[in-house]
Amino acid sequence: xxxLTVNGSPHQIDADPTTPLLYVLRDELALNGAKYGCGLGxxxxxxxxxxxxxxxxxxxxxxLLEGREVTTIEGLGTIDEPGPLQEAFIELQAAQCGYCIPxxxxxxxxxxxxxxxxxxxxxxxxxxxxxxxxxxxxxxxxAIRRAGxxxxxxxxxxxxxxxxx
Amino acid sequence: xxxxRVAIGIAAVILVAAAAFFLFAWRSEIPExxxxxxxxxxxxxxxxxxxxxxxxxxIACHTVPGRPAFAGGLALPTPFGTIYSTNITPDRETGxxxxxxxxxxxxxxxxxxxxxxxxxPAFPYEHFTRVSADDNRALYAFLMTRVAVKAEALxxxxxxxxxxxxxxxxxxxxxxxxxxxxxxPGQSDAWNRGRYLAEGLGHCGACHTPRNPFGAEDxxxxxxxxxxxxxxxxxxNTESKAPIPWDEQDLAFYLRNGWHExxxxxxxxxxxxxxxxxxxxxxDIAAIATYVRSIMGAPTPEREQRAAQxxxxxxxxxxxxxxxxxxxxxxxxxxxxxxxxxxxxxASCHEGGRRQPFGGLNFELSxxxxxxxxxxxxxxxxxxxxxxxxxxxxxxxAFRHLLNDHQxxxxxxxxxxxxxxxxxxxxxxxxxxxxxxxxYKVAVRPSDGIERAPxxxxxxxx
Numbered sequence: 001x002x003x004l005t006v007n008g009s010p011h012q013i014d015a016d017p018t019t020p021l022l023y024v025l026r027d028e029l030a031l032n033g034a035k036y037g038c039g040l041g042x043x044x045x046x047x048x049x050x051x052x053x054x055x056x057x058x059x060x061x062x063x064l065l066e067g068r069e070v071t072t073i074e075g076l077g078t079i080d081e082p083g084p085l086q087e088a089f090i091e092l093q094a095a096q097c098g099y100c101i102p103x104x105x106x107x108x109x110x111x112x113x114x115x116x117x118x119x120x121x122x123x124x125x126x127x128x129x130x131x132x133x134x135x136x137x138x139x140x141x142x143a144i145r146r147a148g149x150x151x152x153x154x155x156x157x158x159x160x161x162x163x164x165x
Numbered sequence: 166x167x168x169x170r171v172a173i174g175i176a177a178v179i180l181v182a183a184a185a186f187f188l189f190a191w192r193s194e195i196p197e198x199x200x201x202x203x204x205x206x207x208x209x210x211x212x213x214x215x216x217x218x219x220x221x222x223x224i225a226c227h228t229v230p231g232r233p234a235f236a237g238g239l240a241l242p243t244p245f246g247t248i249y250s251t252n253i254t255p256d257r258e259t260g261x262x263x264x265x266x267x268x269x270x271x272x273x274x275x276x277x278x279x280x281x282x283x284x285x286p287a288f289p290y291e292h293f294t295r296v297s298a299d300d301n302r303a304l305y306a307f308l309m310t311r312v313a314v315k316a317e318a319l320x321x322x323x324x325x326x327x328x329x330x331x332x333x334x335x336x337x338x339x340x341x342x343x344x345x346x347x348x349x350p351g352q353s354d355a356w357n358r359g360r361y362l363a364e365g366l367g368h369c370g371a372c373h374t375p376r377n378p379f380g381a382e383d384x385x386x387x388x389x390x391x392x393x394x395x396x397x398x399x400x401x402n403t404e405s406k407a408p409i410p411w412d413e414q415d416l417a418f419y420l421r422n423g424w425h426e427x428x429x430x431x432x433x434x435x436x437x438x439x440x441x442x443x444x445x446x447x448x449d450i451a452a453i454a455t456y457v458r459s460i461m462g463a464p465t466p467e468r469e470q471r472a473a474q475x476x477x478x479x480x481x482x483x484x485x486x487x488x489x490x491x492x493x494x495x496x497x498x499x500x501x502x503x504x505x506x507x508x509x510x511x512a513s514c515h516e517g518g519r520r521q522p523f524g525g526l527n528f529e530l531s532x533x534x535x536x537x538x539x540x541x542x543x544x545x546x547x548x549x550x551x552x553x554x555x556x557x558x559x560x561x562x563a564f565r566h567l568l569n570d571h572q573x574x575x576x577x578x579x580x581x582x583x584x585x586x587x588x589x590x591x592x593x594x595x596x597x598x599x600x601x602x603x604x605y606k607v608a609v610r611p612s613d614g615i616e617r618a619p620x621x622x623x624x625x626x627x
Binding site for chain 1: 505506508509510513514517551552554560561562566567568572
């Protein structure tokens with residue numbers, strides 16, 4: 001048994017300790033936001049946040065996560081009450097197929113927690129490991145800038161604790 | 166009376182010695198050439214100079230990443246203090262705009278600037294002294310036709326005696342063997358060309374040869390392995406630890422492409438080197454390979470035998486296969502903590518069978534795992550290999566947010582035991598901690614060699 005804290009809720013997971021976090025999130029906890037893309041830590045669609053930092057859940061064995069805080073996209077808000085990042089992505093229609101978007105948003109979330117007013121360059125760098133193959137790159141960048149503004153306006157830091165999940 | 170005479174005698178000796186040293190250390194100023202920056206040069210000469218400047222990797226030290234090229238100001242940490250690179254754009258006040266070709270040539274040949282001050286050997290004139298007059302002319306033409314940038318050189322941060330530049334004349338007397346070298350008639354043209362490129366402008370030894378306590382290259386251990394910008398520059402002589410010994414073809418391929426299927430991808434400062442070598446013609450790359458291969462000597466029969474097995478196991482014609490982490494990990498139960506981490510986090514890429522440069526290198530082929538110092542693996546585990554901009558490149562995720570110092574140490578200890586015959590590394594936890602905290606500075610670059618400033622340079626800021 002391994003104890004995991006995901007979006008603020010504790011879970012006891014009965015799985016092989018080397019199981020990647022992504023499988024546990026999707027198969028055990030029914031948190032399907034994080035996506036399986038390449039399975040090799042190269043595309044970024046499985047990105048989640050652990051203790052405030054973006055990590056690739058497809059290659060993180062759960063044995064490394066005892067006592068650590070995992071945040072997934074479900075932890076950023078709900079359909080009725082979207083968080084600032086979600087609000088900005090909806091407002092700017094920053095998804096096309098949407099497969100990469102949860103990963104993009106979690107990388108952005110980690111960035112905005114540190115710095116709500118990132119420069120264009122800082123945003124691009126934070127998202128360098130998130131690939132999108134359909135084509136809303138410019139809208140994604142705009143949405144992240146917008147989310148920074150929304151957070152500042154509400155002067156609320158990007159929250160880590162789940163309102164859902 | 167006698168005491169007075171002795172005192173006068175001693176004073177006279179000191180005075181004469183000081184005067185002699187002054188004469189010995191003194192270099193004349195070469196008058197400012199007020200028209201130098203306006204001079205025009207043939208396009209072919211400038212193009213040749215561009216190639217040579219790439220070989221010399223001038224831009225790496227003389228540019229702060231993200232700032233105007235060749236304007237200097239990059240901090241170069243040395244064991245003696247921090248030295249700041251100078252502005253080598255043709256700006257008259259702050260750069261080399263007032264330098265005649267003779268002044269440029271003297272700087273390359275003797276490590277003396279136009280005003281006659283000795284330069285610190287952070288500027289690798291131990292090597293540049295070998296550059297021919299023709300090549301210096303081309304380099305000069307290239308640099309004098311760059312955009313002039315006004316940027317005052319920053320003051321070096323060195324302790325007292327080292328600030329006194331005439332002392333460098335003593336250093337040069339001991340360690341600088343100046344001037345061009347005659348070709349070795351017993352060797353091929355390619356070998357001689359390779360030696361000229363590698364020992365001269367290419368200055369391979371500046372990183373790949375260990376340094377003595379005075380910061381000079383230890384000539385008895387030529388190419389015996391050194392360090393640069395927080396990375397180990399591997400031994401490229403008979404002490405090379407490459408599991409499959411380098412041959413000429415493999416070396417040339419690696420220098421040309423920045424990766425080789427039996428050796429992995431170039432990274433750290435070497436990524437910049439292979440990136441720059443793209444400007445050189447194939448014949449020069451092949452010549453460097455010929456020369457460096459000759460320094461490596463013939464591998465022992467045991468190494469050859471082992472290499473044959475590895476070639477058999479890893480050579481080309483395997484089906485292109487996508488590693489798939491949906492498969493269960495190789496063997497789920499690691500008996501030691503490092504093994505479990507390796508199997509769960511590393512094996513899916515590094516044993517996935519995907520070809521270089523995009524797949525993880527199998528550690529059976531890794532020089533890093535066999536190196537005397539684990540620094541390069543520590544760097545790659547913590548900071549990963551950031552992606553290149555706008556092109557497909559080798560990439561590895563950083564693990565610093567997932568693995569603590571003990572976990573990194575466990576992982577490395579396991580890898581050393583499993584993939585190398587070498588003795589265990591000592592002090593892994595401390596070394597990882599120093600690297601993570603930035604106490605030990607590491608320049609992290611993507612595989613196209615472009616340094617990302619400031620966030621990817623050094624460890625985490627927090």
